[in-house]
Amino acid sequence: MQNIRHRLFKGTLWLASARVATNLLSLVSTFFLARLLVPADFGLVALGTTILTIVNSVTNISLSQALVQHRAPTTDHFHTAWTLNFGRAAIIAALMAASAQPLSVFFEDTRLVSVILVLSLSMLCSGLENPRAIMLTRDLVFWQQFMLQVSQTLVSLVVSIVLAVLYQSYWALVIGTVAGQVAGVMLSYGIMPFRPRFKVVHTKELFSFSLWLTFCQIITTINWNFDQLLVGKFLGQTALGYYTVGNKIAIIPSREATAPLTVSLFPAFSRVADDRSRLAAAYQSATGLAAAIALPLGVGTALIADPLVRLTMGEKWLPTVLMIQVLACVFGFQSMFSLVQPLVMATGRTQLLFKRDLQAFAARIPLLVIGLYFGGLPGVVYARAVSGTATFFMQTSMVTQVTGLTFMEQARAHFRALAASVVMAAAVVPITMAMPDSFRPLDNALEIAALVLIGGAAYIAATLVLWMMMRRPEGPEAEILRIIDKVRNFLRRAPA
Template identity: 50%
Template structure:
């Protein structure tokens, strides 16, 4: 267990560094492009991305999960994985071309077929990467993910920004996507050299494991993309631009904050799944508590500062996106309760439970979004998603209970300190607003934004430490973080002493 924790700490450090950099680059990209392009430009490309996401989901093979879950993948498994990935990419590219004309008619957007054609090329690039990089992840080695993710994001940002400055066109978003996928393809073979040799010897084995993941992914994507299609069809590309950018900004803090952990937990769970000493349950509980403690302050905090942040960085033309950010960022943070059901089920091989969970979420969410659109337009959709998201937490808790036997209250109990601290943070920020500048001048927005961030951070950290001490410092995410910092400091100190010696 200590060996796994050590590798997890190193892996999390690599992914944390990658996420910090890619998160910053992604935020810069969104803010720069939002100033140079119009909401309608984002709406056009969002339609293309939505169509691509749906086609990707219904053809997903989950090759990476198969290779990580397999006890001893061979060269022939890699050949099969590469061949299936290439075949799938070619099939998705062909389907994009087939649906281009019907999509143009359905959304009354003559520019959409050209966008879909460009995304077909992007799909082909993404499907030809080296499968050997997955074996590094399987061994809890993650430096290659740092190199690939940072390189992709940096190149994509540069290309998109150049196109946006030069042409002021939605093609900047498409060009950035193409450049990012091409970079990922090249770097994958640099970090994990592989000579492709087409073969399908193990295709049955791979399909046997991934079939439920494919079905779950298809339902889940339809669930998460249905609202984009609905808004594009009934409200138009400009509201869809507000919604897609707001959705992305709302998800970014929570997604990027917990990605270093969630990325390493699937292989970590796979390593301890067969232990008979309750190792899997212990790792899950401690990991979930840590994820919640990290996700809640950043997600809820994003909801609190949404309006001054949008006014300051994206100008008032993007104000309709504020309600989307406020409604979704908080619920994304709360939804992390039980969110580790996904890597847990994949590690144990019980992926049918994920399909069942996603069907339940689909049945709940789609009618909610339709009613929300009918009653409240764009804001109604965001609020409906938030309500459905909170209810959907219990679907994840149910999966965890079936996999580990941990009851609902037992799952929630380790997260109570973080939930209480988040509530105190909200009260502190809202209570301080009367004393903060309320104007729309740049200096006033900067002061208001920085003050709210400082107050929120101090309130959450202070409340978390106070509650932990009042409870006599029980084992939990606080002790995990303290132990991690000690290991990092000791390791750095040892290296410095070695250099002096």
């Protein structure tokens, strides 16, 4: 167990570093491209990528997770996974190419034909990815994942920015996406050599695990992308550009704070899945730590949204401020249950995930339609806030079924993070209201720095006071202190 914890810790550091690096690069790219392109460009490309994402999800067979969960995969398992992935990608690419013209008529934009055709090539390329690369995750080895993610993002960023500077066209976004995909495929074979062959001998075995995950992926992807199609069709591409960019900025802080744990904890939970008490303890410790980091990041992003947009993207992007403010808080709140999926997957009860996603879908879609009808773009944003908060009870119920943890036991793991985030908001909101509107970069930068320092100090102080008042229980505070000690020891042992 000690060896697992040590490898898990190192793996999480690598994944966290990769997520930080890739999302810094992604944000830089977004801010830079937002200055060169117009919101309608982002909206047009978002339509193409959203359609492709939905079609991809409907046919996704979650073979990577099946390989990770398999106790002893053979070379034929990898050949089968590669064959199935490539066949699926080829069919999707052909269907997308055939539907390009009808989709352009439906969304009333002839440019969508060429965008979808190029993105179809990206889909075909993704089917060539190396299935063996996922085994590094299974073995809790993550430095290669760092290289893969960072390199792929860097290629996409460089290509997009160069093309945007030269042509100031939406094609910068499209070609950048394809270039990143091609780079990812090539690198996947560089980090884990593999010569694929066409075989389907283990198709039934791999499907037996991935079936429910496939259903989950279908429902989740439609659930999380339907709003973009709705906005694009009824409010236009400019509104969709605001919506997609605002959503991207809002989700990055809280999502990326928990993503390394989400990836690394699936194999870690799998190792203790047969011991319910150890699984419950591991989940409670990990989810408390995730919320303590991600929740204040989400709330903090909402608090600095206005000066951040003014500084990085300019006046034409001000409509995204409301979206960032609302959605960043929602994503921060949802981070408290970001580890439910790896927890349930580790126990093999993937039908619970499908049930949760189906319930969320049934609640979310009507709310989005109602929000759009009565409130336009802001109505869609508020509808997402309501639906996102409603999933709270679905998640707690699932955790209880898998681990036996009661509602109150789960709530205790998050109490201090929630209370400290409220204190942080109370300290920062009066300052933001007193600040004059400005588009001077220096004023915006100073305002962001002041808000971050004050909010961060308020959060840390409130957390420590509550922790000591509660007699220093086990939780994220104690875990963070242990992590700090481990980082110090790791750095001391690292070669100069």
